[in-house]
Structures are given as C-alpha cells and as structure tokens.
Amino acid sequence: MIVVLIGAVSAPTISFAAPAQVVYAIVVAGCSLAVLLRRSRPILALSIMAVLLAVHLLIVARPGLFPGVICLIAAYTTQTQLAGPWRWGVLAGTYVGATVGVAMSPIPGLGEDWRSRGLMIAAVGTALTVAALTGVVRRNARDRYDLAVERARALEAQQASEQRLAAVEERARIAREMHDILGHSLNTIAVQAEGARYALHTDPDRADRALADIGQLSRAAVNEVRDLIDVLRTENDPATTQPTPTLRDLPSLIGTLQRAGTPIRLRIDGEVNDVPGHVGLAAYRIIQESLTNAITHADGAPVVVRTTIDDHSLDVLVSNGRPNHTGTRPGSGHGLIGMRERVLALGGTLDAGPDPATGGWRVTAHLPWSRR
Template sequence: MFGRLRAWSRRHPGIVDALWLVPFVVFSAPNVWNVGTEPKSYPEVMLGPWGTLGLALLLTVPLLWMRKRPLTVFAIVSLASFGQWLLGVQPLFLNLTVLIAMYTVASRCLLRWAIAAGAVAELGLALAFGRITTNPDLRSWASSSVFMIAIWIAGIYANTRRRYLESLEERAERAERERDQQARLAAAAERTRIARELHDVVAHNVSVIIVQADGAGYAIDKNPEQAREAMRAISDTGRQALAEMRRMVGVLRADGVPEEYAPQPSLSQLDDLVAQVRSSGLPVEFRVTGPPRDLAEGEQLTVYRIVQEALTNTLKHGGPDSRATVEMEYGGQELLLRVTDDGRGAAAPRSPDGHGLVGMRERAAMFGGSVDARPCPGGGFQVTARLPIAEAGGRRAA
C-alpha cells in the first residue's frame, strides 16, 4: 500500500503539494483575520482584511510550484516578506513559508543556491526579530536561528541522499544494460559460429546428393535396382539437409568473416577429445549406455561441442586433483549427455567474460534440446544436455 501511495505521489506532485498546504492554510486563517482587523502593540500598518488576504495568498500560492521552480518560489516568498517588513506589517504565521521555500531550495538545488537561500532566510529572521520587540532577546533569536539552521541542514541532507539514490539507480540501470548487451553479443557471436559450422554440414549433404544423383543417372539403364538405392539415399539426405537449412533460418551471420571449410568433429572423435583432455592432466571416464543411434551431423557436432566446453570448464575451474565423467545414454526418443566433475563447483571463481554456458544452450536449442548446468550438492559441477533423436525420414521426436 505504501509503495502504491509513493508511486502516486511521484506521478502527481502538484496535487500532493496542494493537499499538504490545505491544513497549513486552515490553521493560519484565524491569525490572518486577526492581523487584518485587530491592531496590536506592534507598530504596524493596517492592510485590512482584503489586503492581509492578498498577502497571505502571495505567501502560499507560489508553493504549488516549489518542486518545479524552487528558486523562483523562494524569491517571490522572500520578497513578499521583505516588503511586508518594509511596510511595517505585523508578521503572519504564513511567513513560515520562507522556511519551507528555503528547505525546497536546499533539497533540490546546487549547494551555492542552498547557501544563498539560508543566508537570506537568516537575514530575514534577524530583521523580523529586531522589529518585533523593542529589546531583542538574543537568546530567543539564537534558538529561532538554530531551528532555521536545522531545517536548512535537513534540506541539504535530503538533497545529498536523493542524489546518492539517483546515482545508485543510474549505475544499476547501466549495469543491467551492459549485461543485456554482453548477452546479446555473446548470443550473436555464438550464432555466427554455429552458422559457419552448419554451412559445412549442409554443403556435405548437398555434395552427397550430387554424387548419388550422378550415379543414379549412369545406372538407371544398366542397373535399375542400384539406381533406386541411389534415389532413396538422395531422398534421405535431402530431408536431412532441408532440416538443417530450416534451422539456419533467422541465424545472423557476420559479414566479411572468412569461412572455415575444415571437417567438423563428430561422435567418432569423442574418444580423441577425451584422450586429449587426459593428456592435459584431467582424469576422464567415458561411458556410453544404450544402443547407439544415428544422429545428424549437426547434432553430433552439438554433442561434441558441449562435451568439449564442459571439460574445458573443468580444466579451468575444477582445481587440482579433480576428476570428470562423461556419460552418453541413448534412450528411445532422446540422447542424454551428462558431464560431471568433483572439482570446486560453486566455489570456483566465475569468469566475467565467459559465455560457454550461453553457447551450449544456443546449440542445444537449435535442435529442440536443453542444457542444464549447476553445482552438485556435495561439491563439483554437472552439465546435463538432452537432445531429441531424429526418427526415420528426418522427423524429430516431440
């Protein structure tokens, strides 16, 4: 409830100021009427009821704009009070609006304007106090001056706190923008690399189609059965290439980047990858369960890259004497890939510019899969990837 009230007050500052002035004006109304009708011992100039009412309006109405134009409002209220002093009109309770305007200047303007407003208010207090009594009481003047200085200091503190909170909000917004920008840049770079790799996969499939089509053309008269086998191979390869091409739609590629036509890794090279990591000093156990299934080259590349990135993270962050396990489980409709280590896990320092997990999720999402990476409860870290396995004819399991 308080949060909604605060938000409403920020959206309607003028209404809030008007509501805040209502009790102040109502409380000071008897004082205004008495000053305008009943002479006092104070050597005053009688303005009459309507003149006193006009002075009261001049002291209060400008406060409705004190948030937008604090210096102007302070100048109007101070000049009105100074003119009142020059004419010898008895002070009103509404002359306290000078302190309100001074507080607004101190809480919303630069320090030099706050000092100037405080000095003007102090001078006005001294002038008013010197005329109210024939024998000024220095003790009463000092106590009033301390009260005014306390209000001025409260305004300075409010200004400092407001600027500090604004700086915190600005830094938080800037950090959030930078984080989102870094994530977008990482995603764009990873999509560019994926596009280059899928280019090789699709090019390979098209090359197979061309070779099979040429063979079918030569064998269609002499060996019709061999030609039919070639046409079936063309059909399967074409479906697979079409599926790869559909996944490439919408993937942004960086212009002017030279293409790399080296053969892409596949599942058959996982043993070499594991051996390479072992030679780097990390003991790795590699297990495959379930009957192996034929995966598209793009999926094989995704599995290879996920294993590579997970083991690389273990080498970088696992710490000494850590071990890793790579498990591949072929199910009926999906491939479960799990890379686990017993390293430092959540205690490992995070790299501020690391985007390996983002890249793994991008790769798996292109094939309808998912990647989950989190520290293990008893220590260590685990990366789990699930990839649907394509059925016959290139269709993928839901």
Template sequence: MPSFDQVRFRLPRGARADAALAGGVFVLVALAEGQRLSHGGDAMASLIASWLLITAVCGALLFRRRYPVTVGWFTVLATGAYYLLSDIDAPLIMVPIVALYALAAQGRTQAAIAMAAAMVIGVSVGPLAGNSDINGTAVFMLTGWLVAVVALGSVRHSRVAYAEEEARLRATEERLRIARELHDVIGHNISMINVQAGAALHRLKKDPAQAEEALGAIKASSRETLRELRATLGVLRQVDEEAPTAPPPGLARTDELVASAKLAGLLVRIERTGAERSLPAPVDLAAYRIVQESLTNAAKHSGAGRVTIRLAHADGELTLAVEDDGEGAATRPAGSGGGSGITGMKERARALGGELAAGPRPEGGFAVRARLPYEITGEPKWSGVTDDQGPAGG
C-alpha cells in the same frame, strides 16, 4: 502451508510504486502542515495555496512515466512556490528529486542537469525573498545531493544500456553460431546428396550396381541430415527428447566424412602427426566442421579428384590442412556473409583464438589451413607419423 516465497513481502513496482511514493510524501507533508495549522497566524489564502501545491506536486508524480520532462519541470517549479509560501521544512522536495533521478536514469541528462541547476539557483535567491532559514551551507548541501542524484541516475542508465547491448551481442553471436551449424550440417550433406544423385543418374544405364550404391549413399546422407537437423532444432526449442545415440561431431568421425567423399568421387587420404590428445569439445567440433566444409567445397566446386587431410597435434594447438588437386580458387565461393563457406570457417577459428587461411596452391589445387589452440587436458593417446584412411591419394 504456503512457502516463504509465496508469503514474503514484495515492494510495489511501476505505477504502483509511484502511487505509494506520492501517497507517502503527501502524508508526511500533511503532518508537517498540521503544525502550521496549530500555530495559526497564516492567511487563509496562503494555506489554501499551499495545500493545492502539495496535492498537485504529489499527484503529478503519477504521470512521470508518460510525461517525464513535463512532470519534472512542474514539480521543480511547484515545489519552489510551496517553499515560498510555507515556512515549514516539509519533505515535499523528495518529489522533484525522484523525478530528477528518473530523468537521469532514462538518459535525459541535459534535462536533469537543467532542473538541478534551476533548483540550486532558486534556493540561492531564497534569502532575497525574505527566507532567513537558507544560508550558504544549505545551498552547498542541496547542490551535493542533486549532483549525487543525477550521477546515480546516469550510472543506472549506463548499466542498463550496457546490459541491453551485451544481450544484443549475445543474441547476435548465437544467431551466427546457429547459422554456421545449420550451414555446415545441412550444406555438406545436401551437397553430397546432389553430387551422388548426379552420379546415380549418370551411371543408371551404364552401371546399375554403382547407381544403386550411390542411391544408398543418398538415403544414408538424407537420414543423417534429418537426424542432425532434429537434434539442432531440439536444442533450440529446449524440449526433452531422447539423447542422440550417435557420437557428437568431432575428429573421431572423420572416417564418415571420408566415406561420404569417396561416394562423391573423391580419393581422400588422412595424415596424422604428433601425439593425439583429447581435444576440448569446441576445438574438436570446429576441426570437424572445417574438414567437412573443405571436402564439400572440393566435391562441389573444384572438380578435384584427390584430397589430403593433414592433422598435426602439438603442445597446446591443433594444426590441420585440407589440400586438393582441383581447379584452385577459380570456382570457389567467396564465402561472403556470416556462417557460410570460407567466412564461416574463419569465424570458427577466430572464435577459438586461432586462424585460418584458404587459397590456391602454387603447385595447383586449393588448400585450407587452420591453427586451433587449446589447453592440454589429457595424456597423449598415441604417437605416430601418418595414418592413411580412405583410398590412397598417391
């Protein structure tokens, strides 16, 4: 037995809807014209002209999507001519009203207003042509209907335009987010691989053991890069794959960044203050990526030897700072363009309602400082002053 969704009635759309409307109006007008034929007394030429106009007006509706303005003006003028020839109050006026609404819904407001004004003027001068059925009330009611039709069409156009613009903005934001993720994931690991490869080449003859250690780190970094790249592409493709076994990027994986930086020749120290809480996933990811990008820049651009990471948990916000003893801003990339370098870190902080500043320190070196607000969702895990990880920087 077919389901309800398969058998339920569906209204026609597009050209089929226009054909159904044209056919329905033609039938209604034909029924009204039948009364005129039964009464008799009208000249045959007038009857033939009326039927030709009815057929032309209803048929023109089939072409309104291809020639909207031309069809609109034709239906307005032809309908006006029909009412001059016939004293039957037939519903043929529905056709120009539909054309009028369609024009306004497409954003052709000026053409729609001009046609509505022509219809009102034409009806207003009707009594001059001998039509005693038209009075001030009829003109007022028609004006109100036409104003409402144009207004509804304009509202429809505005809503469609707003929805399209919102969709474009969402797509742009998603592209920037993906670009930031790919830059932070691949850029960090590839930069570390580059540094470690250079170290391996330098130590290959002098210290084969350290060269072997650097090559092992390259293998691990490349495997991690491939895993994260597959995970990102899997999300984009929305395919059903096995759930990743590694924990998601967050401050809990800071030790991995420290270990990678150590192999790149950096001495990293982590200082934690405040009562640590469970961070919301977006905040945790942003903090991890900021630390990751800062360590990448320190290893790749500044020639730093020591880096200090400070994480301060306060009520409702996380404050972090990454400071190194390198060459400051002289060799740092400006980070122009969305999703890269310092610009990408600033975008991450702003997306959470926070802020990020990066620049040289007065005492030398470079510093990245960020404030990431969040809602308090859990009890403190621990409280402490400092927690050193990695080689001491003192």
C-alpha cells in the same frame, strides 16, 4: 492549503478593515502561491517569499507564526530545489532575513532586553538549521533514488543489448550448423547421384553402392537436423542427441567422398584423444566444409587433408588440385564465413585462397586451446 490555514489563524487576522490587515492578506496569498511554485520555479518562489516577508516586516510590524513557517519552508527549499552556489547563498540570506526580522520586530515581553532577543535569534537560527538539514537529508535520499533508477535503466538497456547480441550469435550459430550439415550432405548426395546415373548401365554394383551412400547420407543429415532442433527446443536439460563429430570421424567422412569418386589423402599427426571436444568439432566442420567446396568447385581433383596436433594447438590443412573443368559454380561465401567464425571463437587464425603449388585451393587453420 496548510500554509493558508496557518496564515488565517496567525496574528494579525486576515481582514480588509485596516491597511495592515490588507497587506497581511496579500502577504499570505502571495506566500501561499510561492509555496506552490517552489518545486517548478524555486528561484522565483524564494524571491516572492523574500519580498513579501520584507513587506510584512515593514508594514505589519508584528511577529507571528506565519512568517516563521515561511522562513522554515524557504530554508528547506534551498536545500531540496536549488543547486550549487545558489543553495548556500539563498540559505545565508534566509538566516540574515530571519535575524533582522527578530531583531527589529516589537516582540511583547522582550522590550529592550537584547539578551533575551539574542536567545530568540539563536532559537530561530536553530529552527532554520533543522529545516535546512531536513532538506539536505531529503535531497540526498532523492539523489540516491534517482541514481538507483538511472542504474536500473542502464542495466535494463545493457541486458536488452546483451539479449539482442545473444540472439544474433544464436542465429549465426544455427545458420552455421545448418549450412555445415545440409551443405555437405546435399553436395555429396548430388555427386553420388550423378555418379550413380552414369554407372547405372555400365557398373550396376557401383551404382548400387552410390545409392546406398545417398541413403546413408540422407538419414545422417535428417538425424543431425533433428538433433539440432531438439537442442533448440530444450530450455533446461540438454536433449538426448547423437555424439558430435570429432577428428575420429574423419575417416568415415572421407570414405563417403572417396566412394563418390573424389581422391582424398588423409594424414593425422598427433594424438586425436588429446584434442578437446569443441576444438575437434570446429576442426571437423572446417575440413567438412573444405571438402564440400572441393567436390563442388573442383570435382575430380585430388585432395589432401592433414592435421597436426601439438600440446596446445591443432593445425588443419586442406588442399585440392587444379579442377578438371574450367567452369565453376559460384559460391555464396557462407561456408567461408562460417569457418572464420568458428576459428575466431577459439582465438585461432584461418587462411583460404589459391594454392600456387597445385593451382587449386588451399585452406589452413590454426586452432589453439589451453589446458587447465
């Protein structure tokens, strides 16, 4: 709209009275359309401007404000819309066209004074340079904005990916904790219940101890599950929970299973207090899961538990003998997966498989840590 108004007030006036005025009206309309197309089709728009300005120079043969404004828009457009070699080539063509236009146009008051005409060419070149530099500044600002938007989108995608990974890790951690807590407690309760059933008529005292152990295990499992739920519900401050189990709790764990009839031998080499809490918890859960698997798949077979504590690592060994019965209940494999996840989180190693020495099953784990 502004370009059309400039064309209307610039000389010559838009009219159909003379051929030159008709051509000028066509030039104004065509250049106005090209200005509208310069963002979507910059090459086509600049080509239309160049052709129409050439027609204006040859037929109208009168300098005016409108051709100068179109040259400034063309110089600005070369820097904002064109890329690579096109940008500078078309700008050079704009300089050449403007120079030829000023040199060939009959400018009133200049006549054959080439010195004044040279100053006019220099002034036009300066105006074109200012327009081009304005386009460069605009293009750089736009590029910086586009880069910022792209980085923001990449950051959002990275954050979304990290949130998904964190959610997956949290679900895996919850599943691992629930499996370790409930799997061990329920399997031990099942063994104790079976033992109490057989001893109910022959050994009432043993049956009473088994039922007491069942009650204790049930309450302990409920408390651990409640603590886990409290942690999950708490967003800021940690919930008040019972202390997490460590290697110091192994005798209590093994004592419960021994009362259920499983012969277990425990040996601890090294200072338990030197083991960091998170490493001790991982070792406790690995031993707990290994003992659960032993009483599930090799009930009645002797079990050996040994921990060796060095300056920077902890080695765990759980080995059970050959089961007294041939049939075994199939496992889901979640326990072994959970043990491997705990070990890998600490940068350690885990090996689980048949033990040729005993004919049973053997689990070994190496859990390192660093002192700072």
